[in-house]
Amino acid sequence: MKLPHASDLIPKLKGQHVDLYLDYDGTLAVFAPTPDDVLPDERVIGLISQLADSPNVRVSIISGRRLGHIRKLLPINGILLAGTYGVEMRLPNGEEVHRISYEAIRPTLDGLKPRWQGLIEGKEGFYLEDKGWALAIHARRAEESEGLQVLESAEKMLTEELLGEHLQKIFSYRFLEVGPRNADKGHALRYLFEHYHWEGAVPIYIGDDDKDEEAFQAINEQDGYSILVSREPRETEAKYVLESPIEVHQWLRGLLP
Numbered sequence: 001m002k003l004p005h006a007s008d009l010i011p012k013l014k015g016q017h018v019d020l021y022l023d024y025d026g027t028l029a030v031f032a033p034t035p036d037d038v039l040p041d042e043r044v045i046g047l048i049s050q051l052a053d054s055p056n057v058r059v060s061i062i063s064g065r066r067l068g069h070i071r072k073l074l075p076i077n078g079i080l081l082a083g084t085y086g087v088e089m090r091l092p093n094g095e096e097v098h099r100i101s102y103e104a105i106r107p108t109l110d111g112l113k114p115r116w117q118g119l120i121e122g123k124e125g126f127y128l129e130d131k132g133w134a135l136a137i138h139a140r141r142a143e144e145s146e147g148l149q150v151l152e153s154a155e156k157m158l159t160e161e162l163l164g165e166h167l168q169k170i171f172s173y174r175f176l177e178v179g180p181r182n183a184d185k186g187h188a189l190r191y192l193f194e195h196y197h198w199e200g201a202v203p204i205y206i207g208d209d210d211k212d213e214e215a216f217q218a219i220n221e222q223d224g225y226s227i228l229v230s231r232e233p234r235e236t237e238a239k240y241v242l243e244s245p246i247e248v249h250q251w252l253r254g255l256l257p
């Protein structure tokens with residue numbers, strides 16, 4: 001099904017307060033082949049600063065990246081920055097909030113790390129990524145049957161007891177991750193609506209990938225506008241579409257006075 005283009009919304013938003021939530025990669029900035037090498041983009045910083053200065057708009061950025069990285073990409077005061085899918089946040093007043101304590105999960109990850117390391121040691125094509133709040137094994141470049149075998153052995157270590165109440169596992173194509181259960185953009189938005197609700201403002205979320213679907217749901221529950229960034233039609237919870245980060249920039253400029 002073809003979604004309506006989000007430009008239809010701009011006239012409706014004139015004179016309204018807009019509570020704006022934005023993904024970063026693939027939404028504000030074009031994807032880089034190696035995400036760690038992404039540098040701050042002056043155009044993005046300029047636009048977000050202008051929006052943040054507008055009294056009609058409140059800006060929050062919600063990313064899967066670490067908060068420390070997002071801070072470097074968007075060195076702007078007075079906006080909310082959320083990293084690790086909303087687990088770690090910096091509020092507009094500069095205060096930091098962790099929706100789970102690092103100490104509640106890190107000892108478990110520290111215990112698991114050498115065991116996972118042992119599984120991939122000496123094997124080709126594996127990569128163990130320590131994301132601080134999460135650990136992941138990437139097996140994309142491994143030989144297929146060995147890749148599966150290793151991921152299965154790694155998953156067996158993730159017993160109910162080990163995961164406890166705070167951790168969850170995510171198994172996807174040649175990839176296994178263990179991280180906080182509340183590392184979820186939908187959870188993060190519901191938390192923000194509850195604690196930092198802006199009465200009378202229209203909530204809007206713009207994002208491009210499958211980790212944004214939970215956020216679209218949370219926005220729809222609030223009767224806000226959920227906007228997918230995609231060139232191709234696809235299965236989504238979003239109600240509107242923009243084609244590319246360039247269109248996102250144009251659209252956001254439409255919110256400026």
Ligand SMILES: [Mg+2]
Nearest residue numbers: 023025026208
């Ligand atoms: Mg994205």
